[in-house]
Amino acid sequence: MNWSSEKNESYSVCEFQENLDIMRQIHHFAGFPLETLKLLAYMCVRETFKPGDYLFRQGEDDGQAFYVIDGVVRLEHTDDNRTEFIQDYEAGNFIGVMSLLSNLNRLFSLKAHTQVECLVFQRDKFLSTMAQFPDLMPKMIKNVATSIFEWEERFLKSRGVGCDACRHKVGVSLV
Secondary structure, rough: OOOHHHHHHHHHHOHHHHHHHHHHHHHOOOOHHHHHHHHHHHHHHHEOOOOOOOEOOOOOOOOOOOOEEEEEEEEEEEEOEEEEEEEEEEOOOOOOOHHHHOOOOOEEEEEOOOOOOEEEHHHHHHHHHHOOHHHHHHHHHHHHHHHHHHHHHHHOOOHHHHOOOOOOOOOOHEE
16 A cells, blocks of 8 residues: 555545535534535534533623534523523534524523534624525524424423423423
């Protein structure tokens, strides 16, 4: 085996291709043409966070969404100077898509529980890409609405409505 073929066999898939493969897995981008996915894959960046680092903080509008490539992130909410653990998210989760669509202050904080690698999407880059493909924004909105509906449907099937406090909080899909 010569050096050239040895190098090609041991060389991993380029980051762009990995990002594109991830884009194809994200439900919110379902039905997007390959051309658009390539542009989005090129514009996002990879970031590594150490345990304890905040990806975003409650009350801030950072205009970012995160796809967790590796590690565990922890969702927290602070009220009356008391921080409460909400949920952990692992590799394969896409968090913050609504921040790509609109200026919204975060209702939660997201903190790295372990070392975390994420694909980070910026609102300004996302919206400039969507401006080039205006026919895709209705598809994006439909995908977001579908994910909200599916979340609520899973909640109802899990008998979450058996909890008195929870039962009065359902209806997000009615918005």
